[in-house]
Amino acid sequence: GDSVTQMEGPVTLSEEAFLTINCTYTATGYPSLFWYVQYPGEGLQLLLKATKADDKGSNKGFEATYRKETTSFHLEKGSVQVSDSAVYFCALRKSGGSNYKLTFGKGTLLTVNP
């Protein structure tokens, strides 16, 4: 079945450091790929998405590129802030028909220190 594998956390960085969180997937067909973020005590918020190969999703300084050849969707940010501290989830979703559900990775806890 479909699956998403994220790098194990936790990840601890200093403010203004470069962030990479690795994500790879296994799926048949052509899924859409997502990064969601979960702040303490809250639900999931969509951070960015990409719907086809070579698409780049971006939002709030975060970027991820859909790489079909390596089945990857790594999250990057050039300069993290304390407010970026949260749990980040990579997810995939197929479009159309009955392929509606999101399949999530286990999440990566990011802590950014001042």
Added chain:
Amino acid sequence: ETGVTQSPTHLIKTRGQQVTLRCSSQSGHNTVSWYQQALGQGPQFIFQYYREEENGRGNFPPRFSGLQFPNYSSELNVNALELDDSALYLCASSYEQGRVNSPLHFGNGTRLTVT
């Protein structure tokens, strides 16, 4: 635009009891799905409702059931609660029309503790 709202925010139940969780979908959305997020894990798909009918289900037993109402709000019911049912239950709404589907918007969840 009203987001997804869930109630209650926290709940404590005893093993063997039954529980009902509620969700109001975001304005303009016609589909609701439910996810279970155990501590330290990613959310797991429970089921999805579209036009008041379940149209997809994850690997959860029949004691997990749901409803969707004409206003697209939804309930998740869990019977015969077990300790492993302790988790954050997330509701998400979206707009689905044929092959068009919008991103899921999540509520803040209901934290269920089973003792």
